[in-house]
Amino acid sequence: MTSRGRAFDAVLTDLDGVIRFYEMAELEELxxxxxxxxxSTAxxxxxxxxxxxxxxxxxxxERWIESIADGLADRVPWxxxxELGTALAETKFRADDAVVGLLRRARAAGLRVLLVTNATPWLADDLALLGLTGPDGCLDDVISSADLGIAKPDRRIYETAAERAGVAPARCLFxxxxxENVDAAVALGMTGLLYGEPxxxxxxLAPLV
Known part of the structure; x- marks a missing residue:
């Protein structure tokens, strides 16, 4: 799947802080x-x-919410x-349209686009709500820590992602x-991008799309 003349053949992207952002106003009011x-809750x-x-x-x-309540118990009643933990778990979120558009362009240019995320067990539902999966989505595959039982920056999650992408780690943009997650990818031979904005x-992606 390697294409001569381009730096990489797969984009491995995080979810939260890159594609997904949360609306925290309601929780902050609580x-x-x-x-x-x-x-404080986060x-x-x-x-x-x-x-x-x-x-x-x-x-x-539910156990995660309970552990949040346990952690706050010295400051508020359990x-x-x-209630605060539940509000955090139910916080509304949105996808950054600019990033989604760039990932769609990457796929259209022939790159594999995979999500590689430390995720909750209900990730599939969240991705469907965001419109990132299915026929109109922008992802070829999803690598979830909750499915694998390992999380970034464990090198095994990066190795799994490259294998599922069908390319060598050196042909991946992470x-x-x-x-720390970018550093782990770079240590495996990937091109690393510490994301701050679209x-x-x-x-x-400019040389490719």
């Missing part, structure tokens, strides 16, 4: 009502000890913490908003 600074929810068991598919959504991806 936090203010509870006397907590904005972001701070607990995305600690490795709270977050990674979910990302590896080891716990349920029931209020559970896009992520976390430096212009970063547009520049990386």
């Amino acid at each position: 936090e203010r009502s509870a006397g907590l600074p904005a972001g 701070e607990i929810a995305f600690r490795p000890e709270t977050d990674m068991p979910l990302m590896r598919g080891e716990i349920t959504r 029931a209020r913490g559970h 896009v992520d908003d976390r430096q 212009a970063d991806l547009r520049a990386a």
Whole structure:
């Protein structure tokens, strides 16, 4: 599948912070009502000890919410913490149309486009809501940590992604908003892109699309 004259043949992209963004206003209002600074719930929810068991598919959504309530229990009553955890789990989200458009152009140019994400067990439902999968989607395949039981930056998830893309790691562009995840991809021989805004991806894809 390698095409002579281009730098890579597959784009492996993260989801959150690259394609998907959350609308946090409702949760932040609940936090203010509870006397907590904005972001307090996410701070607990995305600690490795709270977050990674979910990302590896080891716990349920409800157990994750309960662990958020446990983490907030020294600041708010447990029931209020559970309410905040539920609100976080149900936070509305949207896809960045500019990024989705670039990924569609990459596919049209003959590149394989795969999602490589540390994800919840309900990722498939979220992707359907975003319109990223199905006949009109922009993805060729989805590599989910919850399905594999391993998460970035474990090298095995990158190796699986390259294998599923059907190309060597050296022929992959890896896009992520976390430096440690990009570093792990680069260590495997991939081209790494630390994502900050759509212009970063547009520049990386410019020679190809």
